Amino acid sequence: MEPAGVTEDGLRRVSQRYVVVLRTTVVVVAGGAAVLQAPADRLTTVAAVVAGLCAWSVVYVRHAPRPWLLWVDTLLVAALGLGQEWLVRPDALLDITNWVVALVLITAVAHQWFTGPVGGYLLAAVLVVAQGTAVGAIPIGLTVFGAAGLSRLLRSHLFAAAARADRAVAESTLADRRVAVAAARRADEREHLAMLHDTAAATLLAVGTRMVDGTEPWLAEQVARDLDVLTARPEFPGTGGEADLALVLDDVVRRAPVSVRTRVPRPVAMPASAASAMAAAAREALTNVARHAGVDTADLVVARTGSTVVVEVADHGRGFSPDAVAPHRRGVGESIERRMGRVGGRAVVTSRPGDGTTIRLEWPVD
Structure with a gap:
């Protein structure tokens, strides 16, 4: 019974x-x-x-x-x-x-x-x-x-x-649980694809399209970092505890494929999961500058507006039309926008052809 x-x-x-x-x-x-x-x-x-x-x-x-x-x-x-x-x-x-x-x-x-x-x-x-x-x-x-x-x-x-x-009620709860499990699996798959896009795929693309000639001093470090990520040894902080976003971004700037002018207050304490997501999104934004903007410099600014931590990555390159980006392109959609969404933040991309690009990352502190 x-x-x-x-x-x-x-x-x-x-x-x-x-x-x-x-x-x-x-x-x-x-x-x-x-x-x-x-x-x-x-x-x-x-x-x-x-x-x-x-x-x-x-x-x-x-x-x-x-x-x-x-x-x-x-x-x-x-x-x-x-x-x-x-x-x-x-x-x-x-x-x-x-x-x-x-x-x-x-x-x-x-x-x-x-x-x-x-x-x-x-x-x-x-x-x-x-x-x-x-x-x-x-x-x-x-x-x-x-x-x-x-x-x-x-x-x-x-x-x-x-x-x-x-x-x-039991059947509805079971169905909700199955949906949640499926959603978690899809999120893991998206995160895995984003990780591949941000690491090995990006480096191979840079080499294959001759964006680099193999002599750049940061390339070896980039390859080592890609291997660390793919073998589950990321340089970003884990999901528990707090982290200083300024320190995490220092590493991103140091390894960036373009020269970066920074304005970062210290310290910027926040949950490690949010700091990791913002740093990964900023890294992808800087990588996109090297791939697509046609310039070799970018600006990275960190600020706190009210109860929101803001990171902006801007360049004065060739720009693009965000509405014209194909849905299957993962650089902005998966590696930046959805990654920020998964930690409760958001990303806003502003760009026009010939007028540069600004990517604004926001995460609510409270």
């Missing part, structure tokens, strides 16, 4: 609390009616029985739905049914408004919410037999048993609906 879900557990608690309150209310109301309707010569007996019922109701409220309590309660109400000839006026014995019948009825109905089908019907049968033995009223017995059956039917339908709701 599968464990109950949150909805089913909540329904069980609420329904049982409601049933306990309903039964206690009926006991109080029926007890009051019993005292008011009792013949003068039986008033003391009826009052004592009602007082005992009220005392028992306190126990019932505190301990329901324990199995022993349900059986004791059933036997007590059955005893009232057997003795109703001494507790009810003779002219009311066969009336459905008989206060003992009211107690028998609410008890049979209430116990269906605390038991399984077999137990519930067995407890109801005890009450019906006791009632029928006392007054021989078959219609009243059938009414009690029918009310118990309707109570059981209502309970079954409600709990079946609650179980369906729990299954729907």
Whole structure:
């Protein structure tokens, strides 16, 4: 048997609390009616029985739905049914408004919410037999048993609906988890492709297109750094703790394939994951200057605007039209824009043909 879900557990608690309150209310109301309707010569007996019922109701409220309590309660109400000839006026014995019948009825109905089908019907049968033995009223017995059956039917339908709701929630949660796993896998794949683009692919492209002649002093260091990244030994800080963005960018500038004029305040403390993303995006921006701008210098400025850390990489080269960049090109889209998006930041590219390019990286501190 599968464990109950949150909805089913909540329904069980609420329904049982409601049933306990309903039964206690009926006991109080029926007890009051019993005292008011009792013949003068039986008033003391009826009052004592009602007082005992009220005392028992306190126990019932505190301990329901324990199995022993349900059986004791059933036997007590059955005893009232057997003795109703001494507790009810003779002219009311066969009336459905008989206060003992009211107690028998609410008890049979209430116990269906605390038991399984077999137990519930067995407890109801005890009450019906006791009632029928006392007054021989078959219609009243059938009414009690029918009310118990309707109570059981209502309970079954409600709990079946609650179980369906729990299954729907579980299936939705599982689907969300699968989507999250798939998204994480796609993010890992994108990060891997961005890493390849930023490292080995970029270096090979520079060599293959004769952007470098192999004698540059930074090329050997660039190749070593690419190998470190591809073998999971990155020079950037990890994802935990804090890092000084200024120090991380110093290394990027030192290894850049173009000359970089910098204006960087010190220190610029921020989470290591965000610093790593901004540094990688800045490195890609500087690499793009060497590849595409037609100039050999660039400017890198770091500032804090309100609660936002800003890194700008600008050049005065040939520029381009951002709208004309093909979707499959990963330099700006994957290595810069999406990389910043994954750490909660953003990248804004401003460029026009013949008017240079500015890439603005933003990360909110608060």
